[in-house]
Amino acid sequence: MAFRGDIKAMVLGTLQAEPLHGYEIVRRIRESGGAGRLSEGQIYPYLHELEEDGFLTAEWKTDTGAAPRRVYQLTPNGRAELARHQETWRKFVSGVGSVLGGEMMVKEVRNA
Amino acid sequence: MRDPIARYVSDLDAILHFELPEDRLESIVMEAESHLRESASRRVAEVTDPIRAQTEAIDAYGSPQRVAVGHLRRAGRKMWGLHxxxxxxxxxxxxxxxxxxxxxxxxxxxxxxxxxxxxxxxxxxxxxxxxxxxxxxxxxxxxxxxxxxxxxxxxxxxxxxxxxxxMIPSTDSRPRGFAQGISRFHLKRDLPAVQSNIADIRAYQDLVRQGIRSYATATTERQIPGLLMDPSQVARRFGVDHLGPALVGTTITHAGKFVVPREYGAFAMVDGRTWVFESSDRFEFAKKQWATVGPSDLRNLDYLLLGFQSIERNALEAKHGRLFFFCxxxxxxxxxxxxxxxxxxxxxxxxxxxxxxxxxxxxxxxxx
The missing domain is CATH 1.20.1220 (Malate Synthase G; Chain: A; Domain 4)
Structure with a gap:
């Protein structure tokens, strides 16, 4: 079943560990299934919006040996925003999970 | 010959060309091409045909129109500094x-x-x-x-x-169809008009009663009181320009010396304008009008009087702070x-x- 999560939060989460270029970010989000029916090209506007809001910075890299790539990374504001999203998500999963009976999931989220 | 990705990028550029600033457009188009080329190169291993790999990459990326709309929506997040x-x-x-x-x-x-x-x-x-x-x-x-x-x-x-x-409406004993009122902010202007209306309506009632009585027994115009035979005096008395000719359905009658009750009912507005009498040049017509329309106009005047009296009472109470939430x-x-x-x-x-x-x-x- 296709579902669509909060794309901006997913973009921030994808960049949590390391800077990535657009293709890689989109690929990871698509593989997670959280993009719903959005096509790959429709995820880029979210990247640009986050950049405009100061949560990401982007830079063209031409020294990769391949075609030029635009590489994104989190700013301190972006990390704070991600933490906010994570907290909201924890509360949501904890609340819904306690009703739906997903004890294991709730424990995992609480321990995360 | 251009490959599918080059054509795609050209289409995307054409759609967005006049919609976005040049530097942003260039960045979007370059990024789309970078993504598509990387996507196609990874697919070549599976499908072997480079053109097919490019087509699949484009399908996954989305049509230029869909992608363009996404970028345009982002560009339109603010309008004159606001959402x-x-x-x-x-x-x-x-x-x-x-x-x-x-x-x-x-x-x-x-x-x-x-x-x-x-x-x-x-x-x-x-x-x-x-x-x-x-x-x-x-x-x-x-x-x-x-x-x-x-x-x-x-x-x-x-x-x-x-x-x-x-607004200050008529509330108590409110007649059906009487949907008038005055503004709380224009009490000084409108309250005297309403009070003048009340006085006029009372005078109208007297005149209509007199007309009904007179025409009920009169057989010739000589038996009609002078005021009811003088439209210009009636007009002056009630501050109206003149009494127009009586209209009955599609029949156009001629204005004349006989004051008759208005065929379509007596009416008055909060600003002091009134419509009660018309005139006719034929005694028989006037007699018929007073017999048939006179009583209903009298009832109309009763309704109007109740309505304006209610507005007057409410206006006086509004002066002391009454609101009309339950109307x-x-x-x-x-x-x-x-x-x-x-x-x-x-x-x-x-x-x-x-x-x-x-x-x-x-x-x-x-x-x-």
């Missing part, structure tokens, strides 16, 4: 306010203004304000339906306390008049969104 939804809501609110003002001034509580330039100006401003929801929807490439519903329903709800505070007649039409605009707003919004879809046509781009 476009706020402008759509403001436009709807101004339209509601102007058209309600226009309607109220023309037909109801502020009829004192009459058909003046203020009404026309308010109507035009209301019409011009509709450009804001249109512009906002086109800017965002998506509907502002939630903002429009919120502001319209909110305005309808707010109009209840607003009109209850603003649905006061605001029902305003609420309906506001809510009825909602389908119009939503239709305009939907049409604006539909007309904003990029069509993928290059518009006169000069290629060096």
């Amino acid at each position: 476009p939804g706020y402008w759509a809501a403001l436009g709807a609110l101004v339209s509601i306010a102007c058209w309600n003002f226009h309607w109220l001034t023309l037909d109801r509580y502020f009829d004192n203004f009459g058909n003046t330039w203020q009404n026309g100006l308010a109507g035009l401003i209301g019409l011009a304000a509709l450009t804001l929801p249109i512009k906002a929807a086109r800017r965002r490439f998506r509907s502002n339906w939630s903002a429009l519903i919120l502001v319209t329903v909110g305005a309808a709800a707010l109009s209840i306390p607003l009109t209850a505070f603003w 649905p007649d006061l605001y029902t039409e305003t609420v309906i008049g506001t809510l009825i605009l909602l389908p119009l707003f939503l239709a305009i919004d939907a049409l604006a969104v539909l007309s904003a879809r990029p069509r993928g046509q290059r518009r006169g781009r000069v290629v060096a």
